[in-house]
Structures are given as C-alpha cells and as structure tokens.
Amino acid sequence: MDQEGVNNSRRRFLAWTTTGVGAIGAGFTAVPFLNYWNPSARAQAAGAPVEQDVSKLQAGQVINMEWRGKPIIVYRRSERHLASLAELEGQLRDPQSQVDQQPDYCRNQYRSISPEIGVLVAICTHLGCSPLYRPELGSVSADWPGGFFCPCHGSKFDVAGRVFKGVPAPTNLEVPPHWFPNENTLIVGEHQEGGAA
Numbered sequence: 001m002d003q004e005g006v007n008n009s010r011r012r013f014l015a016w017t018t019t020g021v022g023a024i025g026a027g028f029t030a031v032p033f034l035n036y037w038n039p040s041a042r043a044q045a046a047g048a049p050v051e052q053d054v055s056k057l058q059a060g061q062v063i064n065m066e067w068r069g070k071p072i073i074v075y076r077r078s079e080r081h082l083a084s085l086a087e088l089e090g091q092l093r094d095p096q097s098q099v100d101q102q103p104d105y106c107r108n109q110y111r112s113i114s115p116e117i118g119v120l121v122a123i124c125t126h127l128g129c130s131p132l133y134r135p136e137l138g139s140v141s142a143d144w145p146g147g148f149f150c151p152c153h154g155s156k157f158d159v160a161g162r163v164f165k166g167v168p169a170p171t172n173l174e175v176p177p178h179w180f181p182n183e184n185t186l187i188v189g190e191h192q193e194g195g196a197a
C-alpha cells in the first residue's frame, strides 16, 4: 500500500451509503469524505449556485454536494493521479472530451478548471447509478489506476471522469458548471464569466 493508501485507511469512513456499497462486498476500501453540504431548501428549489469551502480537502478525500437535485462529487487528485492522465488515453473512449459532457472551459485533460480539484456529477452515464470513487491503485482490479467504478454494471472512469473502453457507459461523466472565486472556495452551478448555468 502506498502512503496515500495508508493515510486513507486511518481516516476510513463510508463515502457513499447509497447504491451498490453493500453489493460490491469485500475488497474495496472506503474513501474518506469531509462532509455532505446541504444547501438551503430555498436555494435547492431555485436551482441556485452552491458554494463550498475546499481548503481542507486533501488528496484522496471527497466532498459530496448537491446541485439541482444532482449528487456532485468534489475531490482532490494526487500527483500520481495527475501523471496517469496522459498514460491512460489509449484505454479511454473519449479522452479528449469530444462529447458534450462538460463546459468548454473544462474540455481539457483534467476536465476541470483546477488540475488538482475535480468536480463531477456522480451519476453513471449508463443507467444512472452512483459511481464509487476509488482513488487507490489496484482497489478495483489489479491494474486499476484509480478513478470511479460503477457497481451496477461495471463501468469504469478515470480520475477525470473519462470512461474506459469496453464498459456499458457510453460517455464520460458530466462536469457541472463551476469556478473558484479564490483558492479555498468552489462555486457549482455558475460560470466564472457570470450568470447561472
């Protein structure tokens, strides 16, 4: 186990309590999460942008949010994750994000504004299950590089939410509109240039 894995084990919590956690059984390491951010009922009803403090988010941790009724996962990638992105391109169905699953400013290798901080809609593009964040090497299969695994039918995505070839999910995971007004704050549901999504 690498150092990241050791640290994660010490902070072990269940990241998801919804779909598939019981079904996948032993062999998976739970991922630590910081909190579940709950916007006000008024904000939810209006579909307003939601703000999140990301200053304490460490590599391998996740923050679960909700925007317009959709589960949003926010996570910090490690140096190893960042290095793996280019290496994986030959195994991916849409490595350059040609399919319109992200704002234009996220049509890059990371599929996000920040290389370190990823922001994704946590809904599998096959039939809508909740993919599980599995950042540790080998935690899904022997050659697993870290990423997202859907327990319903086995779809796999890398740490940028890019779908692997040969799985049921047809497209990359969706990236919601987002921006960072400062290095500690994330806003989901709004573009930097202004205006709600």
Ligand code: FES
Pocket: 124, 125, 126, 127, 128, 129, 150, 151, 152, 153, 154, 155, 168, 169
């Ligand atoms: S819903 Fe995710 S693989 Fe089918």
